[in-house]
Amino acid sequence: MEYSVLILLLPFLSFIALGLLGTKLKPVVAGSIGTAVLGICALLAYATAATYFSMPRMDGVREAITLFTVEWLRFTDTLSIELGILLDPISVMMLVVITTVSLMVHIYSLGYMHGERGFQRYYSFLSLFTFSMLGLVVATNIFQMYIFWELVGVSSYLLIGFYYTKPEAVAASKKAFIVTRFADLGFLIGILILSYYTNTFSFDVLNAGDASLFSKAAGTTFMGCSVMSWAMALIFMGGAGKSAMFPLHIWLPDAMEGPTPVSALIHAATMVVAGVYLVARLFPVYSMETPEVLVLIAVVGAFTALYAAVVACVQTDIKRVLAFSTISQIGFMMVSLGVSGMGGHEGLGYMASMFHLFTHAMFKALLFLCAGAIIHAVHSNEMSHMGGLRKYMPVTHVTFLIACLAIAGIPPFSGFFSKDEILAATFEFSPVLGVVMSFIAGLTAFYMFRLYYNIFWGEESRHEHTPHEAPKSMTMPLVFLAAVTVVAGFIPFGHFVSSDGTAYTIHLNWAVAGASVVVAVVAIAIATALYRKKSPVPDRMAAAMPGLHHAAFRRFYMDELYLFITKRIIFNCVSRPIAWFDRHVIDGFFNGLAYLSQRASYAVRVIQSGQVQQYAYVILLGTVVIAALVLWLL
Numbered sequence: 001m002e003y004s005v006l007i008l009l010l011p012f013l014s015f016i017a018l019g020l021l022g023t024k025l026k027p028v029v030a031g032s033i034g035t036a037v038l039g040i041c042a043l044l045a046y047a048t049a050a051t052y053f054s055m056p057r058m059d060g061v062r063e064a065i066t067l068f069t070v071e072w073l074r075f076t077d078t079l080s081i082e083l084g085i086l087l088d089p090i091s092v093m094m095l096v097v098i099t100t101v102s103l104m105v106h107i108y109s110l111g112y113m114h115g116e117r118g119f120q121r122y123y124s125f126l127s128l129f130t131f132s133m134l135g136l137v138v139a140t141n142i143f144q145m146y147i148f149w150e151l152v153g154v155s156s157y158l159l160i161g162f163y164y165t166k167p168e169a170v171a172a173s174k175k176a177f178i179v180t181r182f183a184d185l186g187f188l189i190g191i192l193i194l195s196y197y198t199n200t201f202s203f204d205v206l207n208a209g210d211a212s213l214f215s216k217a218a219g220t221t222f223m224g225c226s227v228m229s230w231a232m233a234l235i236f237m238g239g240a241g242k243s244a245m246f247p248l249h250i251w252l253p254d255a256m257e258g259p260t261p262v263s264a265l266i267h268a269a270t271m272v273v274a275g276v277y278l279v280a281r282l283f284p285v286y287s288m289e290t291p292e293v294l295v296l297i298a299v300v301g302a303f304t305a306l307y308a309a310v311v312a313c314v315q316t317d318i319k320r321v322l323a324f325s326t327i328s329q330i331g332f333m334m335v336s337l338g339v340s341g342m343g344g345h346e347g348l349g350y351m352a353s354m355f356h357l358f359t360h361a362m363f364k365a366l367l368f369l370c371a372g373a374i375i376h377a378v379h380s381n382e383m384s385h386m387g388g389l390r391k392y393m394p395v396t397h398v399t400f401l402i403a404c405l406a407i408a409g410i411p412p413f414s415g416f417f418s419k420d421e422i423l424a425a426t427f428e429f430s431p432v433l434g435v436v437m438s439f440i441a442g443l444t445a446f447y448m449f450r451l452y453y454n455i456f457w458g459e460e461s462r463h464e465h466t467p468h469e470a471p472k473s474m475t476m477p478l479v480f481l482a483a484v485t486v487v488a489g490f491i492p493f494g495h496f497v498s499s500d501g502t503a504y505t506i507h508l509n510w511a512v513a514g515a516s517v518v519v520a521v522v523a524i525a526i527a528t529a530l531y532r533k534k535s536p537v538p539d540r541m542a543a544a545m546p547g548l549h550h551a552a553f554r555r556f557y558m559d560e561l562y563l564f565i566t567k568r569i570i571f572n573c574v575s576r577p578i579a580w581f582d583r584h585v586i587d588g589f590f591n592g593l594a595y596l597s598q599r600a601s602y603a604v605r606v607i608q609s610g611q612v613q614q615y616a617y618v619i620l621l622g623t624v625v626i627a628a629l630v631l632w633l634l
Contacts, residue, residue, distance in 0.1 A: 002067060003048075004044065004087065004138075005068075007044050007099070008135055010037050010041050011128075014037040014124075015127035018033065019121075022120030022121060022123070023120060027114075028110075031119065034127055035107055037127065038103045038127075038130065039103055041099045041102075041103075044099075045096050045099040045100075048087065049096050052087055052092050053092070057502075057503075060503070061500070061501040062088070062089055062502075065086070069083070069084035078199045079201070082144070084140040086139065087138065089497040089498070090277065090281065091137050091138050094137040095138070097357070098133050100362075101264070102265060102270070104365065104477035105264055105265040108264075108369055109123070109261045111474040112259070112470075113261070122162060125155060125159050126159070128151075129265065129270075132155050133148075133271065135147075136148035136274060136277075137277060142194070142201050142203065143201045144201075146187065149238070152242075153180050160257065160266075161174075168257045169257040171254070171257075172258070173255075175255075176255050179241060180242060180251065183237055183238050183240060184241060186234040187237060190231045190232065190238065191235065193230065193231035194231040194235070197216045198217075199216075203281060203282075206285055207283075207284040208284075209284055211288075211289075228289050229293055232282070232285065232286055232290045233296065236279060236297055239278040239279055242272065242274040243272050243274065243275030243334070245275065245301065245334065246304040246308075249304065250555075250559055252267055252272070252323050252327060253324065256317070260369070260372030261372060263319060263371075264364075264372070267323065273330065273361070275330070276353065277357075279297060283337065283342075283350060287341055297334050297337060297338035298334070298335050298429070301331040302436055302440075305327075305437070305440045306440050309324070311324045311553075312324035312443075313552065314542075315553070318371050318451060320381075322367055322368055325444065325447070329360050329444075332437070333360075336350070336353035336356065336421075336425055337350060337353045339425050339426050339429035339430070341499070342500055343499060344502075347498055347504065348421060348425045348428070349425035349426075351493065352422045353422065355417070355418040355421060355493045355497070356415075356418035356422055358493070359485070362481050363406040364407070366485060369477055370478060373393065373470040374386065374389065376474070377389070377467040377468060378467055383454040383455060384461070386455045387455070387459050388459070388461075390457065393468070394469065395469055395479065399478040399481070400456070401452060401456075403481075404452045406485045408444060408449070408524060409444075410517065411489075414484075415489070416513075417490075420513045420516060423437055423438060423441065423516055434512075439519075442520060442522070445519070445521075445524050445527070453527060453528065457532050458533065492506065
């Protein structure tokens with residue numbers, strides 16, 4: 001499987017080639033090169049997955065394979081940073097997810113971005129992002145992951161701000177960059193604490209289950225918590241920033257200002273699951289050494305899922321509905337990891353989280369790409385400018401409906417199987433949490449079919465031009481992702497990915513599954529009654545609860561809160577006094593020194609007149625004074 005290195009190398013070479021030569025290439029050539037490279041990467045990823053998962057297990061456990069390692073930096077005799085490629089069940093799964101979605105986005109963009117200024121630059125940035133994300137998932141150690149983690153942040157900043165002449169896009173890219181940098185600072189501090197006490201960055205060593213590795217940290221506490229709990233919580237903080245967990249979620253809805261295919265690639269299927277992947281990668285450490293942090297992860301995930309689902313119910317911009325849907329679904333994955341344990345039935349949550357990561361990547365990318373086709377047809381993001389589009393866009397209509405049924409958890413679509421396993425894991429952990437997550441699943445079905453009916457049914461809006469179906473370059477990825485969404489639930493996922501590497505057979509809990517289907521059907525029925533045809537009831541409901549409706553529409557004023565904290569508190573109460581002290585005290589002190597030096601130089605410059613007679617006079621006078629002093633002393 002040494003050819004797996006090409007999966008990383010080819011997108012990097014594509015980025016370099018398109019970045020340096022893009023302006024000299026025709027747009028169609030640049031797009032074809034980028035798409036062909038991703039096609040090859042996808043085939044290599046499939047070959048890697050087929051080879052890896054067909055290998056025999058060792059003592060019933062699927063072993064991790066390190067293809068190569070190269071020492072990059074050495075700190076001490078025992079601590080060094082190495083670069084390499086690690087293949088194990090979750091990294092191989094992520095290779096398939098990333099290359100598949102990225103390939104569909106590359107193909108789709110040939111039509112969606114046609115005629116856009118900077119077309120070549122766009123494909124160059126796509127290649128950079130794909131390279132960065134692939135490097136992140138195959139990292140052999142946590143510091144290598146951090147390097148690619150930051151590259152992912154840079155490439156997402158470039159893609160979000162692709163329309164750099166649009167102020168909203170520039171503001172959104174800066175917001176995403178700054179928020180995730182704060183989270184990444186916590187990630188870095190967590191890495192440093194963890195490596196200080198364990199003397200390693202290697203995932204193989206950290207996840208080996210050797211309790212003696214953490215003995216140095218035993219008994220060391222800070223503010224009532226063990227130092228390992230702080231380290232793993234700070235590492236989770238980095239993941240929470242990338243995965244837009246509350247309260248670090250504010251960047252994701254605004255990131256929709258980037259091109260819609262970028263939203264599908266970065267903010268639906270790959271980048272936002274980096275935090276979930278991080279927790280899964282270090283899951284043995286979380287589970288065996290800091291189970292209390294897993295509880296924190298479950299609580300944060302559940303609150304985030306509920307918050308985002310409520311906000312999504314009242315949004316009118318279709319991309320923002322999908323953005324908050326993504327936040328909510330990532331919350332589901334975090335909850336599933338938080339309620340899991342190691343091995344056997346205890347590891348149900350881990351397997352379910354990875355399963356949902358896989359299925360969600362496909363149907364959420366499908367939803368975003370369908371949204372792009374809709375926006376391409378009506379030239380608006382607002383649902384009020386849509387309605388009745390099923391007659392004009394039959395392919396988009398059917399594929400969007402399939403994705404809605406999947407995310408709502410309706411069998412036999414893939415979302416049903418993965419979400420049911422998450423709900424089963426949460427009910428085993430806590431019946432109360434299970435009820436909460438079931439309610440959120442019902443909200444998911446409601447807001448997705450609210451979106452579906454407002455776009456494809458309801459009252460038809462007037463358009464300057466008759467809407468039409470997207471070109472084949474855009475509809476082909478929709479059909480492919482829809483087909484995957486239909487069949488992916490039947491994959492025996494537990495035989496490929498589990499918490500301890502052993503085979504896990506999925507058994508549906510029909511009590512939980514049946515209840516969740518009933519909840520979803522009721523939610524869909526409510527959405528059908530309210531939105532399939534134009535009805536005054538939604539407006540009356542909003543008028544009956546104006547405070548709650550407006551607060552949810554304004555995202556419960558989280559952006560205003562951040563602005564208040566940054567502008568009123570940090571800028572005015574902290575930064576302004578510091579700036580005054582810097583200008584008046586620090587600058588004043590050094591300006592005073594400069595003034596005194598200048599005055600002194602003016603005072604002594606008279607002795608440098610350039611007149612030889614004056615110099616001789618001074619020398620003679622000095623000689624006389626010295627002679628007089630010598631005679632007086634004698």
